Amino acid sequence: MAVRLFEDQDHAADYLKYRVTPNEVVSHIMELLRKRMALPAKLAIDVGCGSGQGTVLLAPYFNQVVGTDISPAQLQYARKCDNVTYKQCPAEELPFESGSVDLVTSMTAAHWFDRPRFLQEVGRVLRGGGCVALLSYGLDMYLELGDFTDKLRQVCMELYTDLHPYRNPHLGTSSMQIYKDMFNLWPHPDKEWHEGLEVRRATTVNGYINLVETFSPYRKCKEDNPQEAQEMCNRVRKRLLDVLQVSSPETEVTLVTKYFYWVGCKP
Ligand SMILES: C[S@@+](CC[C@H](N)C(=O)[O-])C[C@H]1O[C@@H](n2cnc3c(N)ncnc32)[C@H](O)[C@@H]1O
Incomplete structure (x- = not known):
């Protein structure tokens, strides 16, 4: 069974923001692919592409890139690029001919799909020698700033514990486990698992809170109890500012996101 979220316009706009x-994860993946196929190759599809943030990163490596997503609201914001187009369709029924695709990617999306059906569909659309690359991260991202890092991290981890009861049952308890299970389901021997790739981005305390507000457990909490969700954000903002000993929520910090990803290729 697949799960449909991310369907409203505000969410799509915030998501993009x-x-x-x-970028770094896609570069790593392309290095793994370069050992397996000549680049630029013909066609890549990015499934569950959302607003196309990751899709456009594939553009330099392929003649044609197609982003697909089930949500029209997400596609409405999709990033433009000369050789990138978008299609609305479910991940489990990809409108591509069998054996026609060089690379299928899915970036922070495959956990929402009907995973066995998606993998079967991937196997159908890939050409011989074509590859699939799935990437994502767990809810263990944290904020970094010199000596404050340990305490900032503690506040972030406690927030994720508070959000845990709102996690969608389709996701079980560990996102990484979902991807390991998919990796194990990939039936061909040429496959590689990678984890622990840390990606750093400058943000602010408010930028981090805005990011948290796009997380699916936070959105569920807000749907069930808007006041509790608002209080949770206010509390975390205040705690982060207290740790930093500042008053401005525009204070700059570094967001650290830990990615895992795998690549599998068809013989
Ligand atoms: C967390 S977002 C990730 C978007 C984008 N890949 C990114 O990294 O920013 C997950 C996306 O998967 C899409 N999605 C969820 N279930 C889907 C399905 N069964 N088929 C196609 N897209 C789906 C959602 O509409 C959403 O845009």
């Missing part, structure tokens, strides 16, 4: 674009 506050989520991290995974």
